[in-house]
Amino acid sequence: MHLTVPVALVLGALVLTYAVTGLARWLNVRSLTDYLPAEFAQEFDEAEYGRSQEYLRAGARLEWLRESLDLMLVCAFVLLGGLGWLDAWTRSFGFGELATGLAYVGALMLAQGVLSLPFDVYDTFVLEARFGFNATTPRLFVMDRLKGLALGVVLGGALLAAVLWAYGTLGQWAWLAAWGAITAFTAVMMVVAPVWILPLFNRFEPLPQGELRSAIEGYATGQGFSLGGVFVMDGSKRSAKANAFFTGIGKRKRISLYDTLIDKMSTSEVLAVLAHEMGHARLGHIRMGFVLAVAKMGLVLWVLQLFLGSAGLQEAFGVVRPSAHAGLVLFGLAYQPLALALGVAANAWSRRFEYQADAYAAKTLPDGGAKALATALKTLSRANLSNLTPHRLSVWLHYTHPPVLDRIRRLTRRPA
Structure with a gap:
C-alpha cells in the first residue's frame, strides 16, 4: 500500500500522541528528587522513598516498551494493507453487514488483547510482585481475563452493534442515535455494575x-x-x-x-477518606461528571460522523468496500490526539473536583478532620508507593487527582 496523504496523517496522529505521552513519562522520571519532601518525613525513610522511585522507573520502562511495540505493530499492519485484508477476510464468511462489522472489530480487539497479554503477565507477576504488591494467583488472573472477555462480548458487543447499525443505516442522524444508545447504556451501568458486575470479580x-x-x-x-x-x-x-x-x-x-x-488506617483516617468520597456526591460531582462525559461522547460521535463522510478515505487504506466498521477503526487511530486533548480538559475538571471534595471533608469532619485526611493521603501514598513529585506535564495529561503534595499542602493550610 502506498503512503498517501491520508495514511501519513493518520499514522502521524499516532506518532504525535506517542511522542507527547513519551515526553511526559520521561520528564516524570527526570523530576524524581533525591530529597524527601518534608511533609513525608514521618511516613517514609530513605530506603522506602528510593523504593517508590524505582517503582515509578520500572513502570515507566514497561509502559515505554508496551507503547513502542504497539506503535510499530499498528504502523506495520496499516502500511501492509492489513485493514483492507481483514475486511476482505471477514466478508468472505458471507455474514450480513452488521455481523461482518462485529467480526472485524472483534478480531482487532482480540489481537490487541493477545499482544498485550505478555505485558499484563509481566506487570502482575514480575513487576508488582517485585515491589510486594501482587497477590493474584495464576488461576485468578486467567479467570479475570475470561470474565472480562465474556462481559466484553455480551455487553460491549451489544453496544457496538447499536453504534454500527446507526452509522450504517441512519445517515445524518446516526450520531444522535448512537449518542442516545451510549448515554442510556452508561446510565444503566451506573446502577447495574455495583450490584451485578463488580461482584463477579x-x-x-x-x-x-x-x-x-x-x-x-x-x-x-x-x-x-x-x-x-x-x-x-x-x-x-x-x-x-x-x-x-x-x-x-x-x-x-x-x-x-x-x-x-x-x-x-485508623478509624479517623478511613472516615476522612469516606468524607471525601461523600463530598463528591454532596457537591454534585458524580452528576456533573456524567454530564461532562455525555457531552464529550456527543462531540466524539459527531466528529466520527464527519470522518465517515470523508470521500475516498477508507480506500486509501486498502478497504475496497467502505463501511461503518472500517471507518470506526480508522477513526480510532486518527482520534488519538483529540482524545489526548479532551482528556486534558476532563482531567482538569476532575482535579478541581478532588480539591473541592477535600475541602468538604475538612469542613464537615469533627475537629482535626483536615489533619486526618492529610494523614490518610500520606498513608495511601506510602502503601501504594505513589510518586510524590510528578512532572507538571504528566499531571496535566494524565492525572485525574492532584499530586498528593499539593492536596496535603492545601489541607494543612486550613485550621485543623
Missing part, C-alpha cells in the same frame, strides 16, 4: 458492626446523607494496594472499602 460484604461502622453511619446521618450500604471489598486477593470508591446514584449509593485500606 470481588466479594463485597457489609462492614461489620463496630467503631468504624458507627463512625461512618454517624457522620453520614449528621450530613443527611442516605447510604445504600458500606461494604468491604476483598482487594487483598489481588494486590496489597489500598483504595476506596463510591458507586451508584440516588438511594443506591454505596461505599466500598478495600480490606487493605481498613488494615492500614
Whole structure:
C-alpha cells in the first residue's frame, strides 16, 4: 500500500500522541528528587522513598516498551494493507453487514488483547510482585481475563452493534442515535455494575458492626446523607494496594472499602477518606461528571460522523468496500490526539473536583478532620508507593487527582 496523504496523517496522529505521552513519562522520571519532601518525613525513610522511585522507573520502562511495540505493530499492519485484508477476510464468511462489522472489530480487539497479554503477565507477576504488591494467583488472573472477555462480548458487543447499525443505516442522524444508545447504556451501568458486575470479580460484604461502622453511619446521618450500604471489598486477593470508591446514584449509593485500606488506617483516617468520597456526591460531582462525559461522547460521535463522510478515505487504506466498521477503526487511530486533548480538559475538571471534595471533608469532619485526611493521603501514598513529585506535564495529561503534595499542602493550610 502506498503512503498517501491520508495514511501519513493518520499514522502521524499516532506518532504525535506517542511522542507527547513519551515526553511526559520521561520528564516524570527526570523530576524524581533525591530529597524527601518534608511533609513525608514521618511516613517514609530513605530506603522506602528510593523504593517508590524505582517503582515509578520500572513502570515507566514497561509502559515505554508496551507503547513502542504497539506503535510499530499498528504502523506495520496499516502500511501492509492489513485493514483492507481483514475486511476482505471477514466478508468472505458471507455474514450480513452488521455481523461482518462485529467480526472485524472483534478480531482487532482480540489481537490487541493477545499482544498485550505478555505485558499484563509481566506487570502482575514480575513487576508488582517485585515491589510486594501482587497477590493474584495464576488461576485468578486467567479467570479475570475470561470474565472480562465474556462481559466484553455480551455487553460491549451489544453496544457496538447499536453504534454500527446507526452509522450504517441512519445517515445524518446516526450520531444522535448512537449518542442516545451510549448515554442510556452508561446510565444503566451506573446502577447495574455495583450490584451485578463488580461482584463477579470481588466479594463485597457489609462492614461489620463496630467503631468504624458507627463512625461512618454517624457522620453520614449528621450530613443527611442516605447510604445504600458500606461494604468491604476483598482487594487483598489481588494486590496489597489500598483504595476506596463510591458507586451508584440516588438511594443506591454505596461505599466500598478495600480490606487493605481498613488494615492500614485508623478509624479517623478511613472516615476522612469516606468524607471525601461523600463530598463528591454532596457537591454534585458524580452528576456533573456524567454530564461532562455525555457531552464529550456527543462531540466524539459527531466528529466520527464527519470522518465517515470523508470521500475516498477508507480506500486509501486498502478497504475496497467502505463501511461503518472500517471507518470506526480508522477513526480510532486518527482520534488519538483529540482524545489526548479532551482528556486534558476532563482531567482538569476532575482535579478541581478532588480539591473541592477535600475541602468538604475538612469542613464537615469533627475537629482535626483536615489533619486526618492529610494523614490518610500520606498513608495511601506510602502503601501504594505513589510518586510524590510528578512532572507538571504528566499531571496535566494524565492525572485525574492532584499530586498528593499539593492536596496535603492545601489541607494543612486550613485550621485543623
